[in-house]
């Protein structure tokens with residue numbers, strides 16, 4: 536970690552030490568709502584990433600003082616139970632589980648989490664059913680949900696969620712249309728009832744400070760953690776991240792408004808081209824009466840599920856889905872989770888020191 540409490544000659548000065556300690560306290564104050572809610576040292580969540588956010592990455596993030604989140608994805612209740620137990624064997628720190636609301640066994644998955652003592656369940660993939668929110672809260676855990684607009688944020692709070700994530704279109708994976716810059720302005724000033732975490736395009740601690748000062752409780756990062764040393768992603772997947780610039784992480788194109796799939800942001804490659812062909816072919820089969828609308832919708836969604844696994848696990852970065860956010864341009868090397876978090880905190884502290892210097896001069 537870079538030491539900023541040193542003079543140019545390399546020796547620590549009492550004034551620099553005091554400034555650093557004050558800035559660290561200021562950071563703790565700024566994200567207190569987030570750290571209290573998560574039970575962590577830092578209000579930094581590792582966003583759940585299908586195939587990537589399993590026991591190793593999740594425990595590494597939690598052990599480093601952040602909040603890891605297991606991506607349940609399409610796992611069965613039995614597999615999820617195993618993954619939670621394996622994660623608990625690697626960390627005693629809090630971590631969460633991300634469940635996709637359209638999973639056909641959502642209720643069972645919730646019960647698996649509750650039985651295992653998971654304290655926070657993230658419900659992703661649309662507005663969650665009230666029954667799931669109720670079951671989680673009655674089971675003693677907390678619910679985190681995604682709010683893609685202010686009106687939905689208010690509705691989710693009325694439904695009983697305990698915290699929100701606002702995720703901008705800059706993020707990797709399935710994204711909405713609005714940037715975090717705009718979502719933050721639309722939502723943060725108006726939500727005080729629950730902690731709100733920001734996600735999408737964040738790769739530096741000074742950016743986190745900016746959002747905390749706007750009222751966020753903490754930040755969720757995915758892309759940077761996907762390339763971490765502890766991530767099980769294939770070396771070729773991580774190399775593709777290191778090579779890529781922000782402009783290479785584009786959203787997939789929706790061919791037909793009757794199939795309003797959420798766009799997926801990832802690195803452009805042969806796979807992203809194939810997705811267009813796949814949609815066109817699915818559309819043709821739907822129009823020919825070979826597939827019902829629901830079946831066609833599933834066909835389109837299933838394309839990405841298989842393609843992500845190929846990229847992450849098999850290292851097929853040409854035809855697989857290399858989901859990545861625009862922050863991929865700031866991934867420069869494979870770093871340990873501890874180094875990534877230390878760097879983020881260090882950048883946040885430095886930003887606060889600079890701010891206080893500006894006030895004093």
Ligand SMILES: Cc1cc2nc3c(=O)[nH]c(=O)nc-3n(C[C@H](O)[C@H](O)[C@H](O)COP(=O)(O)O)c2cc1C
Nearest residue numbers: 582583584585659706707708735736757758858860
């Ligand atoms: C490879 C990849 C897979 C992802 N899979 C999921 C997922 O299964 N569920 C989910 O809620 N979010 C998923 N996300 C989004 C992340 O949880 C996180 O919110 C996002 O990466 C934050 O933006 P950033 O990539 O700019 O840091 C995924 C992101 C990436 C990069």
